[in-house]
Amino acid sequence: xxxxxxxxxxxxxxPYGVFTLPGEAPRIxxxxxxxxxxxxxxxxxxxxxxxxALEQPSLNRLMACPPDQLAGLRAWLVDLxxxxxxxxxxxxFLLPIDSVRMQLPIEVGDYxxxxxxxxxxxxxxxxxxxxxxxxxxxxxxxxxxxHGRAGTVVASGTAVRRPSGQRRGEGAPEFGPSTRLDIEAExxxxxxxxxxxxxxVPASAFTEHVFGVVGLNDWSARDIQAWEYVPLGPFLGxxxxxxxxxxxxxxxxxxxxxxxxxxxxxxxxxYLEPATARGLDIAVEIELNGEVIARPPYAAMYWSPAQMLAxxxxxxxxxxxxxxxxxxxxxxxDAATQGSLLELTWGWREPVGRDGRLALEDGxxxxxxxxxxxxxxxxxxxxxxxxxxxxxxx
Amino acid sequence: xxxxxxxxxxxxxxPYGVFTLPGEAPRIxxxxxxxxxxxxxxxxxxxxxxxxALEQPSLNRLMACPPDQLAGLRAWLVDLxxxxxxxxxxxxFLLPIDSVRMQLPIEVGDYxxxxxxxxxxxxxxxxxxxxxxxxxxxxxxxxxxxHGRAGTVVASGTAVRRPSGQRRGEGAPEFGPSTRLDIEAExxxxxxxxxxxxxxVPASAFTEHVFGVVGLNDWSARDIQAWEYVPLGPFLGxxxxxxxxxxxxxxxxxxxxxxxxxxxxxxxxxYLEPATARGLDIAVEIELNGEVIARPPYAAMYWSPAQMLAxxxxxxxxxxxxxxxxxxxxxxxDAATQGSLLELTWGWREPVGRDGRLALEDGxxxxxxxxxxxxxxxxxxxxxxxxxxxxxxx
Numbered sequence: 071x072x073x074x075x076x077x078x079x080x081x082x083x084x085p086y087g088v089f090t091l092p093g094e095a096p097r098i099x100x101x102x103x104x105x106x107x108x109x110x111x112x113x114x115x116x117x118x119x120x121x122x123a124l125e126q127p128s129l130n131r132l133m134a135c136p137p138d139q140l141a142g143l144r145a146w147l148v149d150l151x152x153x154x155x156x157x158x159x160x161x162x163f164l165l166p167i168d169s170v171r172m173q174l175p176i177e178v179g180d181y182x183x184x185x186x187x188x189x190x191x192x193x194x195x196x197x198x199x200x201x202x203x204x205x206x207x208x209x210x211x212x213x214x215x216x217h218g219r220a221g222t223v224v225a226s227g228t229a230v231r232r233p234s235g236q237r238r239g240e241g242a243p244e245f246g247p248s249t250r251l252d253i254e255a256e257x258x259x260x261x262x263x264x265x266x267x268x269x270x271v272p273a274s275a276f277t278e279h280v281f282g283v284v285g286l287n288d289w290s291a292r293d294i295q296a297w298e299y300v301p302l303g304p305f306l307g308x309x310x311x312x313x314x315x316x317x318x319x320x321x322x323x324x325x326x327x328x329x330x331x332x333x334x335x336x337x338x339x340x341y342l343e344p345a346t347a348r349g350l351d352i353a354v355e356i357e358l359n360g361e362v363i364a365r366p367p368y369a370a371m372y373w374s375p376a377q378m379l380a381x382x383x384x385x386x387x388x389x390x391x392x393x394x395x396x397x398x399x400x401x402x403x404d405a406a407t408q409g410s411l412l413e414l415t416w417g418w419r420e421p422v423g424r425d426g427r428l429a430l431e432d433g434x435x436x437x438x439x440x441x442x443x444x445x446x447x448x449x450x451x452x453x454x455x456x457x458x459x460x461x462x463x464x
Numbered sequence: 465x466x467x468x469x470x471x472x473x474x475x476x477x478x479p480y481g482v483f484t485l486p487g488e489a490p491r492i493x494x495x496x497x498x499x500x501x502x503x504x505x506x507x508x509x510x511x512x513x514x515x516x517a518l519e520q521p522s523l524n525r526l527m528a529c530p531p532d533q534l535a536g537l538r539a540w541l542v543d544l545x546x547x548x549x550x551x552x553x554x555x556x557f558l559l560p561i562d563s564v565r566m567q568l569p570i571e572v573g574d575y576x577x578x579x580x581x582x583x584x585x586x587x588x589x590x591x592x593x594x595x596x597x598x599x600x601x602x603x604x605x606x607x608x609x610x611h612g613r614a615g616t617v618v619a620s621g622t623a624v625r626r627p628s629g630q631r632r633g634e635g636a637p638e639f640g641p642s643t644r645l646d647i648e649a650e651x652x653x654x655x656x657x658x659x660x661x662x663x664x665v666p667a668s669a670f671t672e673h674v675f676g677v678v679g680l681n682d683w684s685a686r687d688i689q690a691w692e693y694v695p696l697g698p699f700l701g702x703x704x705x706x707x708x709x710x711x712x713x714x715x716x717x718x719x720x721x722x723x724x725x726x727x728x729x730x731x732x733x734x735y736l737e738p739a740t741a742r743g744l745d746i747a748v749e750i751e752l753n754g755e756v757i758a759r760p761p762y763a764a765m766y767w768s769p770a771q772m773l774a775x776x777x778x779x780x781x782x783x784x785x786x787x788x789x790x791x792x793x794x795x796x797x798d799a800a801t802q803g804s805l806l807e808l809t810w811g812w813r814e815p816v817g818r819d820g821r822l823a824l825e826d827g828x829x830x831x832x833x834x835x836x837x838x839x840x841x842x843x844x845x846x847x848x849x850x851x852x853x854x855x856x857x858x
Contacts, residue, residue: 180615185696206694211637212630216696217611217703221574221784222661231662233779236606236733243605245733267616267705268625268857294779300600302579302610303697306779309611311661339630339639385627385688385704386857390615463662463780 071151074103078451081148082444085282085317085453086129089170096127096173101317102151105164112163118146128177129318133262133281134391140262140281144322172316174225175284176260179390181223181312182382183256183288183398184215186373188332190401190409197417210336213373213381215395218288219309223394226315226455230289232432232462233310237293247462248291250418251430254399255356255366255409255438257452258286258314259375261393271383273343276376277321279389283350285315285438285455286396292412292429314394315453323450327351327442329369338377341384347374350442352452354400356409357437363423366400366409368440432461465545468497472845475542476838479676479711479847480523483564490521490567495711496545499558506557512540522571523712527656527675528785534656534675538716566710568619569678570654573784575617575706576776577650577682577792578609580767582726584795584803591811604730607767607775609789612682613703617788620709620849624683626826626856627704631687641856642685644812645824648793649750649760649803649832651846652680652708653769655787665777667737670770671715673783679709679832679849680790686806686823708788709847717844721745721836723763732771735778741768744836746846748794750803751831757817760794760803762834826855 074080079101089106090096099106113121120143123132132140150156185191188205191214195204208214224230232251236243262281265271271279288308295307329351338344352368378395399409408414411429414422421428430436440452468474473495483500484490493500507515514537517526526534544550579585582599585608589598602608618624626645630637656675659665665673682702689701723745732738746762772789793803802808805816805823812822824830834846 180613182699183696208630208637208691208694212692214692214696214699216699217613219574219611219781220614221787222781224661231780235779236602242730243602243733245735267618291779297602298606298608299695299697300602301693301697302577302608303693303695305576305608305610306775306781309776309781310779336636339637341639381700382703385629385685385700386625387613387616387700387703393615 071103076448077103078441078449079103080444080446080448081151082446083319083323083450084144084147085319085323086132086175087317088128088173088175090173091170098124098126098129098132099170100147101167104167106167106170107160108163108165112160116159129175130177130392133260137278141322144320172225174223175316175318176394177392178220178223179261179393181218181220182215182395183218184213184373184378184396185398186213186371186378187398187401188372189370189403190399190413193401193408193413197412211338213378215378215382216303218312222309223312223314226285226313226453226457228313228457229460230311230313230457231460233291233294233306234462235291235294235306236297238297243297248293249429250292251459252290252292252411253356253430253436254288254290255354256286256288256396256398256400257352257368257440258284258394258396260284260318261389261391264390265383265388267388268386269388270386271379271389273376273380274346276379280321280375280379282318282320283324283452284318285440285453287313287436287438287455287457288396289313313455313457315455317453319452323444324350324442326445331374332370332372334372342377342380347377349374352440352442354409355439357439358423358427359425359435361423364406364408364414366407367402368400370402371397371400430459432459434459465497470842471497472835472843473497474838474840474842475545476840477713477717477844478538478541479713479717480526480569481711482522482567482569484567485564492518492520492523492526493564494541495561498561500561500564501554502557502559506554510553523569524571524786527654531672535716538714566619568617569710569712570788571786572614572617573655573787575612575614576609576789577612578607578767578772578790579792580607580765580772581792581795582766583764583797584793584807587795587802587807591806605732607772609772609776610697612706616703617706617708620679620707620847620851622707622851623854624705624707624851625854627685627688627700628856629685629688629700630691632691637691642687643823644686645853646684646686646805647750647824647830648682648684649748650680650682650790650792650794651746651762651834652678652788652790654678654712655783655785658784659777659782661782662780663782664780665773665783667770667774668740670773674715674769674773676712676714677718677846678712679834679847681707681830681832681849681851682790683707707849707851709849711847713846717838718744718836720839725768726764726766728766736771736774741771743768746834746836748803749833751833752817752821753819753829755817758800758802758808760801761796762794764796765791765794824853826853828853
């Protein structure tokens with residue numbers, strides 16, 4: 071495709087998303103170069119069986135399709151965009167990317183957030199428990215995680231209102247708008263095919279169940295979180311909003327991104343299949359008000375996504391199409407690669423960036439960008455996640 | 465209605481549920497005495513506008529109806545079941561309760577579990593932290609809660625497979641079937657009308673948003689929970705199954721059950737509207753293998769359900785039709801009124817009941833029963849919750 075070849079959105083990428091045009095029902099598109107391909111009509115015109123799954127307001131029905139159908143769709147798309155005959159068929163259905171409005175791509179089932187970066191967990195431990203062990207005793211034995219609020223997962227671009235809540239005060243707690251609003255740069259994994267209650271999904275079945283990945287910003291009100299989280303975990307400090315990219319990159323586009331994990335010691339229990347665990351070589355960029363303030367490397371993550379899924383289901387918990395699980399904050403080994411302001415300011419002590427931020431201020435805009443090696447030798451862009459902070463409501 | 469008058473299922477009760485008959489699509493019924501009234505056809509025959517909302521496989525569409533429509537439906541039902549003309553209309557649509565199969569009544573949005581019993585929180589604190597303060601510093605300032613797994617909420621009657629997972633071991637963690645499987649007798653609140661992201665739902669708006677209540681058993685694998693829950697809260701120790709009653713009792717049936725709270729000291733922050741907070745006088749019975757082992761009183765709960773909802777949304781988190789929030793374990797002041805085996809055995813030390821249980825064994829059956837004062841001077845039964853433990857899968 072002209073404009074696509076060699077770009078971050080070449081035919082080795084082809085993420086899916088849900089778009090609207092004024093006055094029309096939401097439906098599914100794929101991105102190529104600076105265009106969105108309106109999939110339902112082009113698939114129908116080519117008599118594709120899968121066309122009905124593309125006329126939907128979310129990707130859920132598509133993601134639940136059998137792997138061979140999804141592989142067939144992707145092969146057909148590549149053919150459509152790389153052959154003369156295909157391009158003639160596709161051309162009437164290509165829309166300039168700026169002419170469409172992207173929507174939340176999935177109907178979220180359950181949302182789980184992990185804590186899979188050793189650097190992040192260590193930094194948090196050092197900041198909050200300077201006199202204790204940085205990592206808690208369970209951390210290297212299981213991917214620590216918890217359930218978040220699925221109903222407040224919002225699409226990239228949605229403005230985020232500063233939450234109010236309780237925080238620790240002198241004697242009694244105080245109430246007011248959060249004064250420690252933070253980001254968590256994460257990667258999200260979206261479940262395509264579900265499982266039955268009582269069944270485990272082994273790590274080796276990861277690609278059979280996970281459809282693709284999204285960028286994810288787990289907005290966090292640290293003052294609210296710090297007061298509420300013992301003993302049952304984060305609640306209102308996280309539940310006001312979680313932003314995900316409007317584009318879902320299918321796992322097939324990440325074939326060249328798999329890489330070795332940094333290493334796991336001690337060796338985890340057999341159900342976590344440590345011998346075969348792989349990480350993803352995805353580069354993340356955190357931009358605050360137009361300035362890149364950190365570049366976290368996903369390749370530094372301790373726990374693999376397949377281990378997260380195996381752990382999530384080892385007790386027999388079922389998964390459903392649309393379930394979303396986040397990696398937890400992605401942080402690398404040094405300060406320039408940390409995925410939260412909590413870490414970048416080292417506990418609100420060292421201001422970050424040219425605006426000298428400790429925490430997010432009203433009007434601030436955060437953009438998370440992700441790239442990975444593509445299968446054509448270049449790089450591909452995953453869906454970016456952006457959000458601007460609105461002042462607290464009264 | 466013959467057989468209903470004066471019973472626990474008289475016309476002051478009228479819970480809603482979803483049922484199936486062999487070969488027919490699931491739809492909505494109301495319980496009266498030992499019968500289920502097949503609501504969709506009788507409403508259609510009486511030209512009720514709401515009939516379409518009754519032909520659904522869950523209560524969600526019905527619960528989202530405006531309050532005046534729901535009040536109208538209830539008044540029409542009472543008329544149908546208490547007048548000669550009404551009974552003639554209803555009669556062909558009454559099915560013996562044993563002839564139908566009840567289903568999960570709601571499509572669960574988000575599931576949140578609170579921790580609202582002071583006795584329970586104190587008991588847990590005394591058992592786990594015998595040398596520290598029983599209650600943590602935040603407990604009397606906010607209703608502590610966390611998100612649970614919505615996708616594994618199951619209907620009463622569903623067998624529960626013993627989960628496997630990691631637990632603390634000598635040196636390294638062990639893996640295997642849970643050896644500390646427990647119950648938590650709770651009350652669940654089901655959201656009817658949702659709210660917009662960014663809006664708060666004040667405690668005073670509770671009845672505008674909550675449709676009704678269900679019985680709830682928050683099955684808990686204490687050994688898994690104890691190892692995993694620091695710092696992000698319970699996860700796999702809870703996520704394998706949460707059972708709710710198949711009947712949802714509308715708030716309208718609980719008009720006579722509201723009662724004063726035991727008292728809140730210190731006075732909570734204004735957004736929790738402490739001056740108007742009310743509790744519910746609901747009696748709970750826990751039966752293990754046919755023997756009643758405890759009778760927790762819901763009236764002893766510290767935090768009111770309206771305060772839980774106000775807290776859940778004070779950060780601007782939206783609620784959706786079908787959202788479910790649990791009260792947390794209901795425990796009274798003495799040992800005969802505790803809502804979990806953890807407490808009843810005082811930390812697995814004193815066996816309970818004629819079977820001498822510390823924790824649940826394979827084949828055990830637990831039934832939770834709930835009654836409340838009705839508006840006709842007698843009592844009404846809320847939906848019961850039953851489940852039998854299956855052995856762990858290999």
